[in-house]
Amino acid sequence: MGKIHEFLGLTVGLNISQLSQEEKRSAYKAHITYGTGTEFGFDYLRDNMVYDPKEKVHQPYYYAIVDEIDSILIDEARTPLIIANKSSMGAELFHISAELMSSFKSDIDYEHFPETKQVYLTDQGAFKIENAFGISNLYDAEHQDLVHNITQSLKSLTLMKKDVDYIVKDGKVVLIDKFTGRIMEGRTFSEGLHQAIEAKEGLEVTEENEVQATITIQNYFRMYEKLAGMTGSASPSKQEFFETYNLHVISIPTNKPVQRQDNADLVYLDNDSKMMKVINDVKVINKTGRPILIGTTSIEQSEQLSALLKKHKINHQILNAKTEEDEAQIISSAGQTGQVMLATNMAGRGTDIKLSESVKDKGGLHIIGTQRHESFRIDMQLRGRSGRQGDPGSTQFIISLDDDLFINYDEEEMEKFRKKAKVDETGLILSPDPNKFVKKVQETVEHAHHSSRSHLLKLDNVLDRQSKVIYSMRDRILNASIEDAYPEVLHYLNNYIDKTIDKYCPGEKHEIEWNLEGLAADLSLIFIDSDLTFKSFYERPRKEIAQLISVEYDKLESQINTLKNDEELGRQLKRFMLQLIDSNWNKHLDILANKRDGIGLRGYGQEDPYRLFEMEALDDFNLLMENIESAISIRFMDYVKNQYDFGPDEV
Structure with missing residues (x-):
């Protein structure tokens, strides 16, 4: 596309993670800049950490056009972007916690809620940890780091699955994008979860990360004055697009009429019956010469199915995060006669599967989905690999009640359906209508994810407003001339003095209760050669004390x-x-991260937990601003006292 833009007189830049700052600045200065949503977001965070305005790379946030907009703004929006630094927490503790957690049992030592991706220790579990570490109460303030470590180890054990959420490659834990099945280069789990997984897998534990800056994908893209995008599967999420981004979804007719035949799901009672049907269908269709694309939801599942295809002597190619280096070549051959391709999450692969003429005559590409995804839109994307540009094709989901989608669903509801289910001799469910049940389960899971995104956004909106104040404060200082920096510090010094008087001589308390020694001690941190002491304040009203201090400030x-x-x-x-x-x-x-983690437990009272979080976060923010102003005042004056000698004439 860049060549077309350049022909029209526009400049084009490409922004990727490996670029130097100078290369990035050049890419952003172009009329049109291409890049991934996450890289743009990380650049925004990095821009707000620089110490020289020339180091910033971003241009003003005017117009963003997002390809596969539902994948970027909805599916990926549950995970915030985080820039972190290394912390000092020891690796040994993660290994000890991992060993301890390996003996823990669900419903005895911890409670696991898969539908909300939450896990909590029981009293029994907490008691075991207290015994192991020789402490009386795990939840005492002094054990905060241990609680954090145990929580992450518990999450790694129960929530994070190898070859689903991550793979181990060359002795390292590598993240997998659950929506595209690709490796997420340079990304790590935050807040110690990555280290907990490394310990669980018996790998060398890297240093833990401490959050330095964070933003959600939603709040990053909402900064743009204009926002638009395109995808083949936005319609099911049109309400969320409007509520979150004020974007309307418009359906555009296909270039050529769709000839693809989408068959109703075949739902089996168990995984073995499902797999037999998949293998049998592949054998039958493969004999006709039609190419087949089999979609899976995880690497783990794709490798199990690959082993089964090998056992039945069915030649095939496999595409997942472990083989993505050969992606374009594998996809380009997938539409040829007799090809069988096994792929993890085909959304947005960016390479069309081209059909040979003989394949078109035989009915085109056949898609087999082996699991329903947690989002109906991703199922649509898998189906959409076939029947492109008016080509013939067909799709068939062959699933079972053992699939991940159902494991995370309500146990009682699942048990009821299993008992009612009538099956044929192959294990295929005939009644009650399995497709209605599948739709209900998928809608429930999608609603839970929508709630999760909404929950994250409500909490992040608080942080977003606060970060904009801090970043604005930083920019004011960053862009100020050296001369303009002095009025800023004098403003902080003045605020520091007012707050110090309020702290030690509160107007609502009697003079006897004032702490005049504390007042004199704190003021001595900023005043140079001051005569102000406890004695100079003694038995004076607040107004006189303030006047004495005012003279010193002048x-x-x-x-x-x-x-x-x-x-x-x-x-x-x-x-x-x-x-x-x-x-x-x-x-x-x-x-705020610690408070946000516990917000779900706070809603048991009559008060709205979001309102509570907002109020507490505001109190914390006001305290933060005070701490910043006082820290700058004291640090600056400490430097001045050490560097300069003020004689009587200068005083």
């Missing part, structure tokens, strides 16, 4: 104004400000 302002021409001090001041904003912001993110 003196301080005059001292600082003598330094305005010192460029080195100005540069140091800007750096102090940015460093202290960042370090305090990182601590704040950690506090």
Whole structure:
């Protein structure tokens, strides 16, 4: 497409993760910049961590066009983008926790809720950990790091599956995109989950990551003034597109009439019966010369099915995260006579399966789906690999009640359906109508995911508003001239003094209760050669104390104004400000992450948990702003006192 744009007089840039900052800046300066949604999001986060405005790469957020928009803005939106730094938590603790967790049993030591992807320790489980570590109460404040470690180890044991959520490649845990089946290069699970998985798999544990910046895909793309996109499967999510992004979904007719035949699902009672049907269908169709694409939902399943095809001497190719280097070549040959291809999640593969003329005459490409996905849209995408541009083709989902979709569904409902089910001699369910039941299960799971995205967005909206205040504060300092940095620090010093007076001499308390020693001690951190002491405040009303301090502040302002021409001090001041904003912001993110993790447990009272979180987060944010201002004031004055000697004339 770039060649067409350039022919029309436009410049085109490509933004990928391996580029240098200079190359990225050049890519962003083009009229049109291509790249992945996650890379754009990470660049936004990195731009808000720089110490020099020239290091920023992004241009203003004007117009975003998103290919496979439902995959990017909905499916991937449950996982926030996170930039992290290495923390100091020891690897040994992860190995100990993994060993301990390996003996834990569901419903005895922990409760697992697969539909919401949550897991909690029982009292029995907590008691076992307390015994193992020789502590009296796991949930004491002093054991916060241990609780975090145990929680991540428990998640790795129960929620994270090898060859489904990740693979082990060259002795490393590598993430898999569950929607495309591809490796997610350079990505790791955050907050210690990656390390917990490494310990579970018996690998070397890497250093844990601490969150430095985070944003959801939703909030990143909502920054753009104009947002649009395209996909073949947006209609089922039109309500969510409107609610979250204020986007309308418009269906565009196909270029040529669709000739593909989509058959009703065949639902079997168990996995073995399903697999026999898949193998038999492949044998029959393969004899006609028609190519077959078999879709699976995980690498684990694709490898099991591959072993079965080999056993039945059916030649085939396999495409998943382990073979993606050969992706284009494998896909390009998939539409040839007699081809059988086994693929994990074919959404957005970007390479059309071209049919030979003889294949078109035989009925085109046949698709077999071996599991229904958690989203109907992804099933549509698998079906859409056949019957492209008016080609003939057919699709058939062959599934069973042992599939992952049903494992995560309500146990009682599943048991009821199993008991009612009438099957033929092959295990095929005849009644009650299995397709109605499958639709109901899929809609329930989709609703749970929609709730999960909504939950994440409600919580992240709070963080998003706060991050915009912090990033605006950073930009103000980053772009300020050296001369303009001084009024900013004087403003912080003034606020520090007011807050210190309120802290030690609160107006609502009697003078006897004031802490004048504390007031003098805290003010001594910023004033130079001050005569203010406990004695100078003793038995004076609050107004007089404030006046004494005001005189000292005027003196301080005059001292600082003598330094305005010192460029080195100005540069140091800007750096102090940015460093202290960042370090305090990182601590704040950690506090909010812990509160966000526990938000589900807070809704048992009469109050709305989201409202509670918003109120607490606001209190924490106000405290954060105070901490930033006081830290900058003290750090700056400490530097000034050490670097400069103020004589009587300057005072």
